[in-house]
Amino acid sequence: xxxxxxxxxxxxxxxxxxxxxxxxxxxxxxxxxxxxxxxxxxxxxxxxxxxxxxxxxxxxxxxxxxxxxxxxxxxxxxxxxxxxxxxxxxxxxxxxxxxxxxxxxxxxxxxxxxxxxxxxxxxxxxxxxxxxxxxxxxxxxxxxxxxxxxxxxxxxxxxxxxxxxxxxxxxxxxxxxxxxxxxxxxxxxxxxxxxxxxxxxxxxxxxxxxxxxxxxxxxxxxxxxxxxxxxxxxxxxxxxxxxxxxxxxxxxxxxxxxxxxxxxxxxxxxxxxxxxxxxxxxxxxxxxxxxxxxxxxxxxxxxxxxxxxxxxxxxxxxxxxxxxxxxxxxxxxxxxxxxxxxxxxxxxxxxxxxxxxxxxxxxxxxxxxxxxxxxxxx
Numbered sequence: 001x002x003x004x005x006x007x008x009x010x011x012x013x014x015x016x017x018x019x020x021x022x023x024x025x026x027x028x029x030x031x032x033x034x035x036x037x038x039x040x041x042x043x044x045x046x047x048x049x050x051x052x053x054x055x056x057x058x059x060x061x062x063x064x065x066x067x068x069x070x071x072x073x074x075x076x077x078x079x080x081x082x083x084x085x086x087x088x089x090x091x092x093x094x095x096x097x098x099x100x101x102x103x104x105x106x107x108x109x110x111x112x113x114x115x116x117x118x119x120x121x122x123x124x125x126x127x128x129x130x131x132x133x134x135x136x137x138x139x140x141x142x143x144x145x146x147x148x149x150x151x152x153x154x155x156x157x158x159x160x161x162x163x164x165x166x167x168x169x170x171x172x173x174x175x176x177x178x179x180x181x182x183x184x185x186x187x188x189x190x191x192x193x194x195x196x197x198x199x200x201x202x203x204x205x206x207x208x209x210x211x212x213x214x215x216x217x218x219x220x221x222x223x224x225x226x227x228x229x230x231x232x233x234x235x236x237x238x239x240x241x242x243x244x245x246x247x248x249x250x251x252x253x254x255x256x257x258x259x260x261x262x263x264x265x266x267x268x269x270x271x272x273x274x275x276x277x278x279x280x281x282x283x284x285x286x287x288x289x290x291x292x293x294x295x296x297x298x299x300x301x302x303x304x305x306x307x308x309x310x311x312x313x314x315x316x317x318x319x320x321x322x323x324x325x326x327x328x329x330x331x332x333x334x335x336x337x338x339x340x341x342x343x344x345x346x347x348x349x350x351x352x353x354x355x356x357x358x359x360x361x362x363x364x365x366x367x368x369x370x371x372x373x374x375x376x377x378x
Contacts, residue, residue: 004195004274004278005272006272009029009238009275010275010278012032013025013028013279014279014283016029017280017283018283022157025276029276032236033239035234035235036236037235037242037268039233039234040229040233040239040242041264043229043233044242044243044247044260044264045261047225047229047243048250048255048260055367055370058367059363059366060225060366061366062362062363062369063359063362064228065321065341066358066359067224069341069344069348069358070344071201071317072314072341073349075311076349079307082307083304085300087301088303091301091308092304094308095109095113096308098112099312100312106195106309107195110195110202113302113305114298114301116301117298118294118298121297122294153280153281157276157281158281161276165186165190165273169183184215185263185267189241189245189266190273190274201306201313203238204227204238207240209316211223217247217248218251221324222247223244226244229243230243241267242264242267245266245268246267249262322334340365344358
């Protein structure tokens, strides 16, 4: 949670590192994300080629409300489990206001929450607690040796990671087309890895707003469909960035599946490569954070910001799901979507139904709704 990057991916890397060092971390982290990447590549190709077909579009119209219900259910569970103190609710409200109304970036809001957590930890510290004992000479020498070894390891890992990061840029510069596009793509998703603090939900609104409104790589409905596809695939939710990368390359190079696939591979590389660096450099210090009061206070506020980001994401999804025609008003509300959201929440929350079952039912609702509206049935 305290490291940038998607936490599920980094947990996989950390477990591999614990079992078999850096080699184990590379194997575990790579195989955690590669299956979902290839599944999403196949789905992205199908979507790009056939997504405009009426029956495919109808399936997505049924799927989007179910995905929104999944996000709402995750919000409720996170609030019940983790938002305990009033200060957390205050931070969550302030973070949501900053992101939604003031359009503050996730990195700024997260940095402010971390700074506040450190201040609160210092204020809450018991003044009567005894000062830490001074380490002996042997302990100091051992600590210095450990720090030196950690810095040397960090330098090696950083050098290797930088080489892997630069290699595609150099290849595209020498042999590719439209190099400025690849630079924008690579730098943006590298930046995405550095601002994903607290889980995938914190960065998806950041990616969605930038990809749709700043770079115009895809439309808002397509972003909603990509999020829906990512929810239906195995692997970390942040794999939705692979779909964004595919659509960016597909649109930039005039409907080229090959360039879309290349953009998907590079997006995945630049999003997940920093995770390996973060874990390999930070894993040796994890035990130090486990009983650190300042870290615990910071994490409690990071979770509050994650909650606020999820609310922001839910509102982004809700606008596209509930008002697909564009204008926001009671008469423009999609009542079929409202019904699917309600039924999904009922089955997932009350009946404890499997996510796959709910997704299948929502796809069926979309098809039925499309069939009912066909002219030949009237």
